[in-house]
Amino acid sequence: MRLKQLIKTLEQWALLSLQADYDNSGLAVGDPEMELSGAVVALDVTESVIDQAIESGANLVLTHHPIVFKPLRNLSGSDLVQRCLRKAIKHDIALYSLHTNLDSIPGGVSHEMAARMQVTDLQILQKRSGELFQLSVMVPNASMSKVMEALFAAGAGRIGHYQDCAFVTDGEGCFMPTQGANPHVGEVGKRHVDKEQKVEVMVSAGDRSRVMAAMKDAHPFETISHQWLALDQPHPEVGYGVVGTLSESMTPEAFINHVKQCFGLKVIRHSAFATDRIQTVAMCGGSGSDLLPLAIQANADVYITGDVSYHRFFEPDGNICMMDIGHWESEQYTKDLIMRKVQAEFPNFAVLQSDQPTNPVLIS
Ligand SMILES: [Zn+2]
Structure with missing residues (x-):
């Protein structure tokens, strides 16, 4: 299969036009005409992920996060992004990402989080217009x-x-x-x-x-x-974040344990609980602090996201409990999401989930 065939399928699934203005999803390195030998799926592009592709004979790295976010002035290898790009180009490895476009589609990143938590009857938190x-x-x-x-x-x-x-x-x-x-x-x-x-x-x-x-x-x-x-x-099924319900309500303590179990967490940073039973749960994978007012509007008991800074923990103000489960942790199952899509569309194509730890935030 040529790279362009895979790209066509991925972009029919997660339209590039759905990505945020600041984003840079799509093909970063590679010739669309190149013949693919296999793919490695990861959340981030790192040197070790590219090494894994080289060692496994794959010539494509598919990630959620794009490698290039800021304009490059040279390719001298002076930082991690440049070193990754140099390595990919040297070894003829294509780099392709599905980022905020994959956040926006039905069944996307936040839907996958909800599925892991058995939260159902989902509605989009921030529905998108123009679609x-x-x-x-x-x-x-x-x-x-x-x-x-x-x-x-x-x-x-x-x-x-x-x-x-x-x-x-x-x-x-x-x-x-x-x-x-x-x-x-x-x-x-x-x-x-x-x-x-x-x-x-x-x-x-x-x-x-x-x-x-x-x-x-x-x-x-x-x-x-x-x-x-x-x-x-607005499109009722396209946009960022979801809100839905648990089949049975839980105490705050039971809910914390549930979230820890679903995402493999040791600790969770969160604001005070606003209710003594948790049933309506909103979530947004990645950095979703800005969607907090929409989670409150949706009458959610808890809002789960990543990258919440100190001052933002004051914003729930007794209306909701906001949880920061970590950026990588909230999006970790996106790898499965991408894998499933590629395997379903191209059952004979060799696709491998990276086992390289790409989360730069360590919890000790
Ligand atoms: Zn992210």
């Missing part, structure tokens, strides 16, 4: 079922727990083919009037190109009357 479109397309009656099936199969009309959602209105279409046209019905120079239906469906940004291609393929007309509208409302 929903409405497609309206006029279809001759005889081709309706073919076009509808094609649109639905390509991902159109999925809203929450519903699929195949569409609104259809009856109408009449008219057109006159002119010189050079090759009409499916009607004749050049004569106005044609026929029964048509207007189909309106919601489409996620990630499905837009697939839906467009499916529509063109299934529609009988050479020129298709259609329009795309960008919708204002």
Whole structure:
């Protein structure tokens, strides 16, 4: 398999356009045309992770965190980032990352945390706008079922727990083919009037190109009357962080033990508990302090994230308990998430989870 094939699949799953402005997800090193011999999956790019790839005969390192965040002025090897890049280039190892785009998708980083904690009925904490479109397309009656099936199969009309959602209105279409046209019905120079239906469906940004291609393929007309509208409302399934519920409430002490067990932790830093039973739990993998007000708004009993600084622990102010379980610790299962995707899509491709400890924060 060529690198570009894997990238195409990964970017259909976690659209690059979903990444934050400051982010640098995607291909950092490597030729998209290169033939892949295997991949190593890690949370971070380190020299030891690249060494593991070299030793195992893999020529791709897939990570959650991108290696390059700041512009580089040289590649002299004077810091860790430069040394990693030099090593990767020297050994023809590609580096690819899925960062804030993977944080944002349904089933992404925070969903994986929730799954590990048996927190279900998930809602997105910070839903993202600009990710929903409405497609309206006029279809001759005889081709309706073919076009509808094609649109639905390509991902159109999925809203929450519903699929195949569409609104259809009856109408009449008219057109006159002119010189050079090759009409499916009607004749050049004569106005044609026929029964048509207007189909309106919601489409996620990630499905837009697939839906467009499916529509063109299934529609009988050479020129298709259609329009795309960008919708204002936030996408209910795309964004940062999740909130959900435990099947049974727990005491604060039992909940702390539960979190420790789920994430393999010795200690947890947290603010005071605001309730004596814990059932609604919000979380965001990585540095998610900024989402605290949304967790309070969602009536969560606890908000779990990483990288919480001293002063931010005052912000819960009796409304919620905020827990800092560590940045790496909160995202550790992202490796499994990436592994599962690659294995499901390419069952014969050799992909290995790195056993190199990349967490720079040690707890002694
Ligand atoms: Zn992170």
